[in-house]
Amino acid sequence: MNIQVELEETDNKLKGYIHGEIDAHTAPVLREKLEAYQNKDGVNAELDLSDVDYMDSTGLGVFVAFYKSVNAKGGHVKLTGLSSRLKRLFDITGLGDIMDIESVGKGGN
């Protein structure tokens, strides 16, 4: 039931840091915060998930919706610091192939 979302935007570069659990209870909080940026043109977003210790499919839904709208406006979304558990979730769902994700302990993609 706890989540912290910090978002900071300068010159269309959106830096985000998310801490806590993303599930059916907390996902609406995250969605609302991200929605403020998803309709801008060409947003370059990088969200750090290294302190997200749990995420379920509802959380996944939030990121995909964000990814889809940002992409449609010519922007880019990158997720960094994925734990092995989160990485598996993105791999199984096939989202790892279409989204720019980076897991913990690796340099590039």
Next chain:
Amino acid sequence: MSNQSSVEILTEWDIVAARQLGRNVAKELGFGTVDQARITTAISELARNIYLYAGQGRIEIQQLTENGVKGILIIAADQGPGIPDVRRVMEDGFSTSGGLGAGLPGVKRLMDEFKIETIPGEGTDIRATKWLR
């Protein structure tokens, strides 16, 4: 038979004047302390709505007699923006969840009869009656 008087609502202090007028009339008609408090609370809510959303308007208090029963009629009228979604505003939990007070459902509960007419862009006219039993 009716006997009327009214207060223009322009500032927050006018809400107090409208309450005072309503209380005097209610007392004169013979309403008890609890009903006086209910009637003035209803007036407060209506006057506050005018002050907050329409900017200005008028609260009118009338004494009524129908089939030998006495009553008090509150009319709240303004030429403000009107209420776009009346059904929503009349729903329980809509105004209270935002901490805006009892809202219109509250006024309806405090009084015996309640009627609202609102036209977007033209204004709102609310009439609420309480009978002396």
Next chain:
Amino acid sequence: MVHKIENQYKEILNQYMQRQSEQNLYVGQNFSRQLISENISPEEVISVHKAAMQEIYKELPDVVWHSFDFLIEMMINYGLALQERQSLLQRQEEIRVEMDLAANVQETLLKTKLPALKGLDIGLLSIPARKMNGDYIYFISDEEGHAGIAVADVIGKGLPAALCMSMVKFGMDSLNNSPASPSEVLGVINRVVEKSIDDSMFVSMFYGRYDASTAALTYGSAGHEPAILYRSKTGEFDELYAKGLLLGVSPAAAYEEHTVQLEENDLVIMMTDGVTEGRTDEGFIEREVIFELIQQKKDEPAQTIVQHVYDELERMQNAELRDDFTLVIYKKV
């Protein structure tokens, strides 16, 4: 009526004023319950209190009576809050009844016929976390021994997920072709879902086609939790992974398919993430735990294994289901 209450209240109050005993307070508490059941508002209670005090202690100073009038004014909004609560409770009850009806409709709508195939024992269980189920099992079969199974999970729970699932069902109905290949089926349903739903709603689906004459299972996955193959000969568990994106994300998504040959007593375990994402106070329930549960009952009929896994997982999570739970086991016999 009001008069009767006034007299009773005065009596109870008077007793208390004389003795201040716990017994008197207890009587008062019981009386308050009666007031609530008769819808007496807080402001009326104070008014009754004031009237009783005026009768018992006529000569108290005016400040006391004024204070009660002030208190009545204070209580008006509490009285309104109470009435509002009662009306909201009533509305909640109406919604509950409506949800029950909707859940029944859903159950009828999503009913699917278990195929009877030579050499295949099927066990299944699907339990919603709330009233409506966002998980779905669908079978298509024919006389030639082909049977398709779809295990799907809508992201999200409750009513929106259930409505979305109905759409998947109609997509499957329109397909109605049991020998169709998994990659074909997933491609069609992907386009149905992509066209019709909201950006944050997705469906994951596993599709398996079994051919009874060759005991071959061909499978594909649209972002779904991989099915598990248990090999009876070696006692090993393998993931049946097939690449494929969630349904509804991109109309261009392509779906891989693979085929495995089932041998006697092999198990194919298909499930939704409600099975694998279980959590206890100590943390996540690891997949190994689920494998162990299956192994304990591997010689029993498929339905017994499914029930055992559910019962044990439910016990570990103190009977609390966080997500819809769906488990299907194919056993080659």
